[in-house]
Amino acid sequence: MSGLFGPFDISASGMAAERLRMQVIAENLANANSTKGADGLPYRRKTVVLQEAPQFDSVLAGVEATGIAEDARPGRRVKDPTNPDADKDGFVTLPNVDSVTEMVDLITSQRGFEANVQAMNDAKQMFQKALDILR
Numbered sequence: 001m002s003g004l005f006g007p008f009d010i011s012a013s014g015m016a017a018e019r020l021r022m023q024v025i026a027e028n029l030a031n032a033n034s035t036k037g038a039d040g041l042p043y044r045r046k047t048v049v050l051q052e053a054p055q056f057d058s059v060l061a062g063v064e065a066t067g068i069a070e071d072a073r074p075g076r077r078v079k080d081p082t083n084p085d086a087d088k089d090g091f092v093t094l095p096n097v098d099s100v101t102e103m104v105d106l107i108t109s110q111r112g113f114e115a116n117v118q119a120m121n122d123a124k125q126m127f128q129k130a131l132d133i134l135r
Contacts, residue, residue, distance in 0.1 A: 006060065007123035011116040013053055013062030018113035020065050021048045025106045032097040035085040043095040045071035071096055 024046050031043040046068050055061035073096045081090030 008120060010060055010062040011120040011123070013064060014116035015113055015120075017048070017050055017063045017065055018109045018116065021109040022106060022113070024048050024068060025102050025109065028097050029099060029102050029106075032095055032099055032102075034095060035083065035092055042075045042093045043097070044075075045073075045095065045097045047071060 028045050031037075034043040037043050047070075048065050049067045049069050050063050051066050053062040053064040075093045075096045077091045077093050079090055080086055080092045083092045086092045
C-alpha cells in the first residue's frame, strides 16, 4: 500500500474492517435472546479478528479481517420453567451477549469508520491542492 493511492488504500481497509465489525455487532444484538441456534445450542457472541495488512515497502499499512471468532465465555443461566428450552431444573441458558458492551463496540466502530472517511477526504483535498499548485 504505497505510492500515490496509499492513503486511500489504508482508509478503505479501515472502513471495510469497521463495516464488518458493525455487521457482526448487529448479528450479536439480533441474537441476544436466541436460546437455540441451528446447532441446538444458545447463540454465542461473535467478534471480528483484525490484524495489520501485509505491507512490503511502506511504514504505513492498513488492516484486514482474518476471521470471525466466537466468544468462549459461558452464557447466562436464568430460571424460566415456562420456556420450551428450559432444562429439567427449569433453567434456560441465554447467549453470552451483553447489549451494553455491543452498543459501546458499535459506537467505537462507527467512530473508527468516520475517522477513516475523514482521513480519505483529507487525502483527497491534499491531492487536489497539489494538482492546483501544478496548474
